[in-house]
Amino acid sequence: MNNPWVGMGAVFAALGVLAGAFGAHALSPHLDARALGWYRTAGEYLIWHALALVAVGLWVQTHAAGRAARVAAVAFVAGIVLFSGSLYALALGAPRAVAMLTPVGGLAFIVGWSAFAVGAWRRT
Numbered sequence: 001m002n003n004p005w006v007g008m009g010a011v012f013a014a015l016g017v018l019a020g021a022f023g024a025h026a027l028s029p030h031l032d033a034r035a036l037g038w039y040r041t042a043g044e045y046l047i048w049h050a051l052a053l054v055a056v057g058l059w060v061q062t063h064a065a066g067r068a069a070r071v072a073a074v075a076f077v078a079g080i081v082l083f084s085g086s087l088y089a090l091a092l093g094a095p096r097a098v099a100m101l102t103p104v105g106g107l108a109f110i111v112g113w114s115a116f117a118v119g120a121w122r123r124t
Contacts, residue, residue, distance in 0.1 A: 005057030005073045012050035012080055019043055019088065027091075035091040042087035049076050049084075049109060056116060068119025075112030079105045 020043045028036060053076045060069045083105025089098045 003057045003061050005060060006054050008077065009050045009053030009057060012053065013047060016043055016046040016050055031091060038087045039091035042084040046080055046084040049080050052076050065119055068115045072112045072115040072119065075108045075115060079108035079112060082108060
């Protein structure tokens, strides 16, 4: 069965590992403490939500998950792109205006977890 959510989650997880290694070995000597903190936070949230996306994909595959699962998956993808993406960009020198995307991504994560919970409760 083709499962785009599991595939996307796995790709995001691989990117998280790659970004973490790049940050630890190539960037850390060049970033100040604040930028390094943003970079690490971006990586942590990327990995956790990549795994959440895999979990949603497996839920869809093994149960007849409905709309809540799709909302959760889309929200996790949006959160990864907006939250982690904006923090990576800030750490690498993007204009401070990019920081306005970070809380939008955080809200997307909250929507994703809430939809996941609602869908799980409806299915049990």
